[in-house]
Amino acid sequence: MVDSGANMDPGSLFSIGEVGETTGLSPHTIRVWERRYGKPQAVRLASGHRRYTQEQVVWLRCVAEALANGHRPGKVLKLEGEELEQLTQRQPGSDLGPLVGQLMDMVYASDSVSLAEELKRCWHNRGARTTIFDAVVPLIHEVGRAWQEDRLTIAQEHQLTEVLQDLLRGFRGQVSATDRNIAESDRVILATLAGERHGLGLQLVALLVALYEREPVLLGVDLPVDEIVRVSKEVPRSPVAISVSTASGGPATDRVISSLRRELHPKTTLLIGGSGARRARRGVRDVVYLPTLAELELWMQSEYGIRPFDQQD
Ligand code: B12
Structure with missing residues (x-):
């Protein structure tokens, strides 16, 4: 509510x-x-x-x-x-928007080349927001549904993941600043917890962080708590953001998040996101829950005092 x-x-x-x-x-x-x-x-x-x-x-x-x-x-x-x-x-009367429908046809045809080209075209012609929120995110969710309903082979799903990882890294390369000093508080450390192999959430978050001219520090997937803590202790003013998919959210993950919270420096902000993340009232104390990318954007806007990335001059 x-x-x-x-x-x-x-x-x-x-x-x-x-x-x-x-x-x-x-x-x-x-x-x-x-x-x-x-x-x-x-x-x-x-x-x-x-x-x-x-x-x-x-x-x-x-x-x-x-x-x-x-x-x-x-x-x-x-x-x-x-x-x-x-x-x-979804659009009314159809299962998918036309763009996502078209991209799904390419996934079914195992046509990685056209898929990558279409998404690059979207990025150049329609911008980062449309590409992330209207193409990539709905595509990932539709692929999840198709996989669950046995409409997709493992190879088709893996192929899509590879294409998206390459593209999201490429887009990030285009927006990342290389020529300025990055303050410690402007870095965001990104990881998933041990056992969590879903990494596209991290790539999406890294791209959004870069669009807000902050520096994502990607530790990747499947990390034990002490590894994350070791990196974070060097830069305690950098927030740590963890992606939790629906496959791994739940009480066992909450316990790991609690131990991560306990071991991090008290001043380090811990952000938990992804569709397996819980709402603040039921979750671990002193943790900022941001289940969606939209909530991450709002958090960055208020934390860094900046405007939406596509409204900056
Ligand atoms: C690709 C994929 C895989 C790949 C991952 C490869 C890779 N390198 O990433 C592989 C093949 C390894 C895989 C394995 C499995 N998968 Co899988 N996978 C997917 C798929 C299609 C996309 C995964 C993904 O990255 N999602 C994560 C992000 C992109 O989505 P999200 O959690 O909704 O997050 C959104 C936001 O919350 C935000 N966000 C994400 N992270 C963060 C972090 C922060 C800080 C913030 C602010 C925001 C944010 O970004 C997203 C965009 O809106 C999903 C479908 C889906 N709907 O997600 C299934 C899905 C997650 N997988 C599923 C399952 C069941 C599995 C397996 C258990 C299958 C198996 N039997 O082996 C294993 C578990 C592996 C493990 N131990 O982690 C189920 C989970 C269902 C459930 N409720 O349990 C899903 C939903 C598919 C389905 N519909 O059944 N999978």
């Missing part, structure tokens, strides 16, 4: 202008929805100004994506969580 925000520190809330800037929705639309649908219910300051929680901003961004896919506000505004997420990835 969306938090009412009543007990929140006003400093951690967003103004309607900031919400509009991050979601692309006009403040007028947001006010009309509150009146008409009762959502998002803003926190009112003594001055009468509206403020929104991070959770509400993420919800509004999902709403904006679903609307951009052609779904009706009356339907979209009633939804939350997984149901809403599905509409951000």
Whole structure:
């Protein structure tokens, strides 16, 4: 459920202008929805100004994506969580958006060359945001579904992973700054925990971190806690971000996250993301849970005091 925000520190809330800037929705639309649908219910300051929680901003961004896919506000505004997420990835009346459908045909045809070319074309012509959020992420999720339903061979799935890893690294190479001094707090250490072999989440996060002109330090997948701690202790002001897939989220992983939290320097920020990450209220203390890339973006915007990467000059 969306938090009412009543007990929140006003400093951690967003103004309607900031919400509009991050979601692309006009403040007028947001006010009309509150009146008409009762959502998002803003926190009112003594001055009468509206403020929104991070959770509400993420919800509004999902709403904006679903609307951009052609779904009706009356339907979209009633939804939350997984149901809403599905509409951000699918167009009405069809299972997939045309671009993802086309990319899936290439996966089925084991045509890595066309797949890579199409994604590069998307990156050059339609930009980083469309490529990440409208092509790569829905493609990964559709491949997961197809694999589960036995519509895809192991080789086809592996081939896609290889293509995406190469591309995401290549895109990152294009946006990474090479000629400036990187402050310790501007680095983000990225890893998955022991037993977790899903690495595309890390690549996506690394690309997003680079788009925000920060430096991802990739330790890769399947790392024991003491290895992550050893690297982090050298640079305690760099946040540590861990990707947890649905395959590995759960109480056993929570215990590993607790021990990682205990062993890291107390000042080191620990970010846990990926669809296996839990929500803050049920999770480990002193850990920032950011299950989606949209939440990572908001975190970076508030942490580093910067605007969305595609609105910077
Ligand atoms: C490719 C793939 C593999 C490859 C991975 C290769 C590689 N080098 O990465 C291989 C073949 C190794 C593999 C193995 C397995 N896989 Co697999 N795999 C996938 C697939 C298709 C993509 C994986 C991936 O990287 N996802 C991770 C990211 C990209 O997705 P995400 O968790 O939703 O994260 C999103 C955000 O949360 C965010 N994010 C991710 N990390 C982070 C971190 C931070 C800090 C932040 C802020 C955000 C963030 O980015 C993503 C984009 O929105 C998924 C399908 C899917 N839907 O994910 C299945 C999937 C994850 N695999 C699955 C399974 C079952 C397995 C195996 C158990 C299969 C087996 N029987 O061996 C093993 C387990 C391996 C292990 N020990 O980890 C299931 C899990 C289902 C479940 N609920 O348990 C899935 C969902 C497929 C399915 N539909 O059944 N897999």
